[in-house]
Amino acid sequence: MTEREKEIIEIIKKYPEEILEVVLGLLKKRYKIATKRDIKILYYKIKLKITQLESNTSERISQLENNTKLEIEKLRTEFNEGIIQLENNTKLEIEKLKAESNERINQLENNTKLEIEKLKAESNERINQLENNTKLEIEKIRAEVEKSKTETQYHITKSESRIIKFILASSIIQTIFIISAVLTIIFAIIKPSK
Numbered sequence: 001m002t003e004r005e006k007e008i009i010e011i012i013k014k015y016p017e018e019i020l021e022v023v024l025g026l027l028k029k030r031y032k033i034a035t036k037r038d039i040k041i042l043y044y045k046i047k048l049k050i051t052q053l054e055s056n057t058s059e060r061i062s063q064l065e066n067n068t069k070l071e072i073e074k075l076r077t078e079f080n081e082g083i084i085q086l087e088n089n090t091k092l093e094i095e096k097l098k099a100e101s102n103e104r105i106n107q108l109e110n111n112t113k114l115e116i117e118k119l120k121a122e123s124n125e126r127i128n129q130l131e132n133n134t135k136l137e138i139e140k141i142r143a144e145v146e147k148s149k150t151e152t153q154y155h156i157t158k159s160e161s162r163i164i165k166f167i168l169a170s171s172i173i174q175t176i177f178i179i180s181a182v183l184t185i186i187f188a189i190i191k192p193s194k
Helices: 002-012 016-031 036-097 104-194
Strands: none
Touching: 002 104, 036 104
């Protein structure tokens, strides 16, 4: 989605009533009166924009989740490689030191275990932090979408009410016009006969 499209969607979300009035005004000027079909088309276009907004948000959430999974896998791979490398280096060091005292070997093994535990704890902490940040971000996006949906639904409801009033007023005016035309014709027919 381009920046221009984002700006247009934001304007539609902020000022749906004003935009609806402008469009209805244009329809009135062009066709003298807005038809039910024109109003339905306008209504479904607004509904389509809401659906697109929800779809874009779902894509953003999926992308964020996928990126997080990739980042977690990358972190796990890095830490696993570090652990394997450390274990291999330690084994080589142990082989070198086997000729020396058992005390030094035990000390080295203990230090290695502590280092591995430290790396594992670090890895888990970073993974947990990343997962928590992602969850917070997803919740934030969902809250934004919910708020946007509520606002848009409110504006659509108001717009529907105005459209219904407009259609009723148009129907009444057309009915009055037809009745007055019929009465004029009837009076025109009755008058000469007198």
